[in-house]
Amino acid sequence: MTDTQWSTWEVFHQTKRGDPHEHVGSVHAPDPQMALQLARDQFARRLKCSSLWVVRTSDIVMTDYQDPTFFAQTTDKSYRDPKAFDAPEKRHP
Amino acid sequence: MAEMSEAARLTDFEARIDRGEKIEPGDWMPDAYRQNLIRMISQHAHSEIVGQLPEGKWIPYAPGFRRKLTLIAKVQDEAGHGQLLYAAAESLGKTREAMMDELLSGKAKYANVFNYPTPHWADVGVIGWLVDTAAVINQTMLAQSSYGPYGRAMRRICYEESFHIKQGYDAVLAMARGTAAQRLAAQEAIDRWWYPTLMMSGPPDSMSTHSRLALRWRIKTKSNEQVRQEFVDHIVPQIRALGLTVPDADCAFDAATGHHRYTQPDWEELKRVVSGHGPCNQERLAVRRKAHEEGRWVREALQVAS
Ligand SMILES: [Fe+2]
Ligand SMILES: [Fe+2]
Numbered sequence: 001m002t003d004t005q006w007s008t009w010e011v012f013h014q015t016k017r018g019d020p021h022e023h024v025g026s027v028h029a030p031d032p033q034m035a036l037q038l039a040r041d042q043f044a045r046r047l048k049c050s051s052l053w054v055v056r057t058s059d060i061v062m063t064d065y066q067d068p069t070f071f072a073q074t075t076d077k078s079y080r081d082p083k084a085f086d087a088p089e090k091r092h093p
Numbered sequence: 094m095a096e097m098s099e100a101a102r103l104t105d106f107e108a109r110i111d112r113g114e115k116i117e118p119g120d121w122m123p124d125a126y127r128q129n130l131i132r133m134i135s136q137h138a139h140s141e142i143v144g145q146l147p148e149g150k151w152i153p154y155a156p157g158f159r160r161k162l163t164l165i166a167k168v169q170d171e172a173g174h175g176q177l178l179y180a181a182a183e184s185l186g187k188t189r190e191a192m193m194d195e196l197l198s199g200k201a202k203y204a205n206v207f208n209y210p211t212p213h214w215a216d217v218g219v220i221g222w223l224v225d226t227a228a229v230i231n232q233t234m235l236a237q238s239s240y241g242p243y244g245r246a247m248r249r250i251c252y253e254e255s256f257h258i259k260q261g262y263d264a265v266l267a268m269a270r271g272t273a274a275q276r277l278a279a280q281e282a283i284d285r286w287w288y289p290t291l292m293m294s295g296p297p298d299s300m301s302t303h304s305r306l307a308l309r310w311r312i313k314t315k316s317n318e319q320v321r322q323e324f325v326d327h328i329v330p331q332i333r334a335l336g337l338t339v340p341d342a343d344c345a346f347d348a349a350t351g352h353h354r355y356t357q358p359d360w361e362e363l364k365r366v367v368s369g370h371g372p373c374n375q376e377r378l379a380v381r382r383k384a385h386e387e388g389r390w391v392r393e394a395l396q397v398a399s
Contacts, residue, residue: 034395045251
C-alpha cells in the first residue's frame, strides 16, 4: 500500500476561556481525533491553551481574493462609525 | 469580474507586492513565484526534520537530567518546525507525500549544516548557539515574506528558536567557565561549526540563481550576504566575550564600514555538501528512511481506521 495524501485541518486556538478562537495554522491528519492530537502537540505544547478547534480545510467556505467587488462599498457608510459623531466618548459620567 | 490577461495579472501582482501586501493561498500568482516558494519552503522543512538528527543523537548522553529534558524539547521543536513548514508548502498545492519522497530519495536539498558530525557534547551547545542564531536571523527576515503562510509560520518558529539559542549558549557558557579540557572542547566545537554556519545563508547572491526572483517578489527581503553579515556582527562579540576565539585570523571589526570583516567559506565545499557529498549525508538519509519505513504500519493503521 502506498501512502495517501491525508486531509489538512485548520487549527483554531483559544488561550483562555472568554478569548476568541484564533487561527494558528494547520495539521495533516487522517481523521478529526488525530487532527486534534496533532494540533495539541503542534500548537499547545508550551504556552497556555484552554480549547482547540479543527476544521477540515476543504470544508471552509471562503471569499475570493480575486473578487474585490464583494467588499466594495457603493455608498458612504461613515455614519456607521462611532467616530463620525461629535459626542462625548464616555457614556456614563 | 472581467477576465484579466496574464500580463495584467502579473502587473497587478507585482503592484501588490510593492505595496507590501501579502499573498495568500487563494490568490493568483505567477507560476515561478509558486515554484520558487515550494522549493524554498520544502527545503526549509527538510532542514528542520534532518536537523533533529545531529543533536538528537546526544539525548541519551546529555550531562544531567535538566539538559536532557531541554534537548528533548529542542529536538521536538525542530520536528514541529518541519511540520509547520510542510503545511505552508501544502497550501501551494504540493503534497506531503511528494515532499517526503523527494527527501528520502535524495533528490531534495536541505541545509548543508546538518551533514556534519557531532562527535562531542560541545557540538550540541554550539549548534544551539551558532546555528540557531544564524537560522533566526534568516527566519526573522523571512517572517516579512510576501507569502502570508510562510511569514506566519516563521513568526511562530522564531519564538521557539530564542529558547534554542539560549539553551545552547548556556551549555557553552558552562564549558567556557569549566575546566581547561571543557574550554578546549568548546573551542574545538566552534572551530568545527564556524564555516559550515557561515555557509548556511547561501552563496553570495551574484552566484545564486534563485535569489534575484526571490528578492524581486519579496519572498525574502535581504540578500544572502546581508544575512551572513548580520550573523557575523552579532555573534563575533559574543564568542569573544566568553574568552573563545573565532577561527578566522582576519576577522576584525572595520570602523569604516561598521561591520566585521571575515574570510569567505569554501563555496565548493557548500556545493558538495548540499548535493549529497558531505560527511554525513548518507547516514542522515539512512536514518530518515528507516524511520519512515518503521512508521509505515502506523500510517496504514490510521488510514484504515479513519
Ligand atoms: Fe528550527
Ligand atoms: Fe532551532
